[in-house]
Amino acid sequence: MRSAVGLLLLLGIHLVYARTHSLQYFYTAVSGDINFPALTAVGLVDDGQFMYFDSNITKAIPKTEWIKQYEGSDYWEEETNILIRKHQVLKNNIMVAQTRFNQSTGVHTYQQMYGCEWDDETEATNGFLQEGYDGEDFLSLDLKNFRWISPVPQGFITTERWNKDKALLEHDKHYLNTVCIESLKKYLQYGKSSLEKTVSPRVSLLQKDSSSSVTCHATGFYPSGVTITWMKNGEEHHEDVELGELLPNEDGTFQKTSTLTVTPDEWKNNKFSCLVEHKGINKEESEIRTNYGNSLPIGIIVGVVVAVVLLVGMAGIGYKIYQKKKKDFKPVSGSDDGSNSSAPA
Known part of the structure; x- marks a missing residue:
């Protein structure tokens, strides 16, 4: 996947549609008695979904024509392997979090939300990573001070361990500043014709x-x-x-x-x-x-909205929760999808 970045040296390319672009990934792991995949993963470019995975199909699949055109079977096989490993990590994270919060039963969720942004006019970049448990903030990477923080005491053990791991911090920093931005520019070039479009509401x-x-x-x-x-x-x-x-x-x-x-x-x-x-x-x-x-009839409109919400759920319930929390943090990890393999043990 990283080798594909080298195929397109986009650092000097100025895309004609000037604005801030984003590459975002959302992982949601679920435990307990619930009729929902144990892990869902969604990747988005400029808020539009381009890839999907869940633990029922155990396969990463393309969701746009442009990613189908430019990435072949090796790319999707590597994505699949990464996400299968991620499933085991997040499954363990839920068990650890349950212990931390003194829980033994019930339905619980663990989410990881991360990615980067790039302004194609100013070249300014930004990154973020946040981990959540049961819909609440649990861990995040403070980019200003480059350290892990937690808003709850149950996360302090993990932040202490991760902040001592300088190799992990450098790994995250490299993904944020280099790999993620290069991947974003690559995907923007892949989907240029469709991502440039403007459709009025x-x-x-x-x-x-x-x-x-x-x-x-x-x-x-x-x-x-x-x-x-x-x-x-x-x-x-x-x-x-x-x-x-x-x-x-x-x-x-x-x-x-x-x-x-x-x-x-x-x-x-x-x-x-x-x-x-x-x-x-x-x-x-x-x-x-x-x-x-x-x-x-408003019932028709409401029905459409509900259908879309359900669609979002099946594509990864992290998307909607992330949109709600996005403005609250600017806090990564790496292969092309940047997933952090650490667990909050």
């Missing part, structure tokens, strides 16, 4: 009935960067607004929602609208579509 205002909250639903857009703003009488309105998570659609585009809670009288006596900005293009919607009359 479709915007709808959805409401169950006249007394319900109003949801602004933007969907079908690419790339993933979008801003949703509620307007009241021509001014930005931020009160009683709940912004939803970014979710992937099955066709590689994205969707996002923002929900506004106001009384029927307040809606009637003011001019509310939803403004969606994507790639410098604004779309504004003020007409509500309800589940009565001739408008699109």
Whole structure:
């Protein structure tokens, strides 16, 4: 896998679609009596999935045409072997964490989320690695001070051990600063034609009935960067607004929602609208579509959203949790997928 990086020396190539790009991996291990793969793994470039693995199929598979075109059987065999080993590591991590938290039964999850970012204009780079247990932060790599930290006492034993392992820290540093960035640039070049595309969002205002909250639903857009703003009488309105998570659609585009809670009288006596900005293009919607009359039933929209959430779950439940936590940390490890083989023993 690393040898493939040498085939494309992309350090001097400036991609024409200027923005910050990312390579991200999410591993989720599950224990207990649950009808879900014991390990799922997802790889994403610019928030779009390009690879998938789970312990039921025991095989890493491509999810885009561009990765199929440029990487052959040797690449996927090596990815598979890495992830099979990762399964054993994370399985052990769950058992260790259960002991640390004094747990003996129940369903538990252990996640590893890591990757890097590159700004193709400024050449600035960034990396992150965080490990979580049962949906809460457990371990992370503090890049500013280059040391492992934990927000909970149960992780202190591990941080002490890993911070003494200078070889491991240097290994992580090399992956973050070199291997991950080179891999990201390689993948961007592979998928240049599809990753350059811009698809504008479709915007709808959805409401169950006249007394319900109003949801602004933007969907079908690419790339993933979008801003949703509620307007009241021509001014930005931020009160009683709940912004939803970014979710992937099955066709590689994205969707996002923002929900506004106001009384029927307040809606009637003011001019509310939803403004969606994507790639410098604004779309504004003020007409509500309800589940009565001739408008699109909100049940259909809700069903689509639920289906997408389930799809995300089967593709690796770490994706949605990571999006929720992404802004909270900027904390890696290595082959092309950078997986850390250490266990928090």
